[in-house]
Amino acid sequence: MKGEPLSSVQQHADGQSIVGTSVITLDDLTVTQIEELLHKAQYIDSHRKEVAHTCDGRVLATLFYEPSTRTRLSFETAMLRLGGKVIGFAGSQLSSATKGESISDTLKTVSNYVDVVAIRHPKEGAALVAADASSVPVINAGDGGHMHPTQTLADLATLQSRFGRVNGLTIGLCGDLTFGRTVHSLIETLCRFGNVRFVLISPKELRTPQYVLNRINATPTCSYEEVTDLSTVIGDLDALYMTRVQKERFFNEDDYLRLRDTYILDEGKLAKAKPTMAVLHPLPRVNEIATEVDVDPRAAYFEQVKNGMLMRMALESSVLGDELPGYEQYANQEVEA
Ligand code: CP
Numbered sequence: 001m002k003g004e005p006l007s008s009v010q011q012h013a014d015g016q017s018i019v020g021t022s023v024i025t026l027d028d029l030t031v032t033q034i035e036e037l038l039h040k041a042q043y044i045d046s047h048r049k050e051v052a053h054t055c056d057g058r059v060l061a062t063l064f065y066e067p068s069t070r071t072r073l074s075f076e077t078a079m080l081r082l083g084g085k086v087i088g089f090a091g092s093q094l095s096s097a098t099k100g101e102s103i104s105d106t107l108k109t110v111s112n113y114v115d116v117v118a119i120r121h122p123k124e125g126a127a128l129v130a131a132d133a134s135s136v137p138v139i140n141a142g143d144g145g146h147m148h149p150t151q152t153l154a155d156l157a158t159l160q161s162r163f164g165r166v167n168g169l170t171i172g173l174c175g176d177l178t179f180g181r182t183v184h185s186l187i188e189t190l191c192r193f194g195n196v197r198f199v200l201i202s203p204k205e206l207r208t209p210q211y212v213l214n215r216i217n218a219t220p221t222c223s224y225e226e227v228t229d230l231s232t233v234i235g236d237l238d239a240l241y242m243t244r245v246q247k248e249r250f251f252n253e254d255d256y257l258r259l260r261d262t263y264i265l266d267e268g269k270l271a272k273a274k275p276t277m278a279v280l281h282p283l284p285r286v287n288e289i290a291t292e293v294d295v296d297p298r299a300a301y302f303e304q305v306k307n308g309m310l311m312r313m314a315l316e317s318s319v320l321g322d323e324l325p326g327y328e329q330y331a332n333q334e335v336e337a
Contacts, residue, residue: 019321040314055084062088154308175243
């Protein structure tokens with residue numbers, strides 16, 4: 001993770017701790033706390049050995065009721081790289097959910113075993129139910145089409161790395177803006193930072209939900225336009241956030257097949273983009289970014305993957321109250337500099 005360091009004066013300003021906090025949406029954290037996580041992730045990236053025992057003796061549970069590659073493995077890798085251990089399940093088929101156990105009872109059980117839980121579930125609101133039942137912090141790793149806060153942390157870290165800031169940008173979001181929970185989390189969080197122009201690019205069937213548009217409307221320094229054509233707006237964008245059409249959330253397969261390849265970003269379309277534009281994607285991709293784009297310097301989506309792990313390291317250690325060795329001194333030096 002590169003980019004200009006965040007102001008540690010700012011990040012220490014509110015003095016609030018997130019120890020013991022469940023993170024269901026990023027509204028559970030202040031902007032200052034999010035900035036501190038970004039700052040910690042920068043520190044972790046350049047101090048891997050120093051932080052390797054930060055969470056010695058801790059145990060993370062990953063309860064994934066829905067498929068995942070990046071989120072589960074990065075939550076787990078993050079804890080292992082901090083010195084902790086991991087338990088959990090990937091798919092609920094072998095858990096007691098198949099016998100009818102409720103999420104609440106599962107969390108009342110698992111929170112006896114571990115220090116922190118990451119949960120992914122296909123139902124919106126499931127992570128909140130889990131947090132209410134748990135005696136340890138719960139982190140939402142994606143609840144249906146609702147929110148995916150730690151993906152947003154990865155997205156913010158990538159914008160920070162590419163531009164030295166997360167706002168003052170024109171950001172295009174393209175594809176399935178109805179079911180794409182990462183889009184909803186990202187827009188809502190960027191509105192809190194303010195000063196962002198959103199270009200919402202989708203077929204009319206997959207428009208951004210009204211509750212997300214309301215959030216932009218309620219933010220005086222942010223604005224949006226909705227368009228259906230990527231090529232007419234790509235030249236205006238500082239960042240383009242591509243998304244997969246979320247097959248698993250469609251009720252009708254014909255609709256999915258009709259809409260899935262609406263947008264395919266290739267080098268031809270990128271020729272009209274700024275040379276500094278960053279292409280983000282939460283992944284997995286299907287067809288929406290041609291593989292030829294992977295070697296274009298504007299492709300930032302595999303940086304996002306790495307940033308996701310670093311941000312989860314910052315978040316896990318922070319909700320546990322485990323201080324990163326050397327971090328305070330590093331932060332104070334920046335205040336003095
Ligand atoms: N970005 C993301 O959530 O990927 P996974 O579904 O592989 O976890």
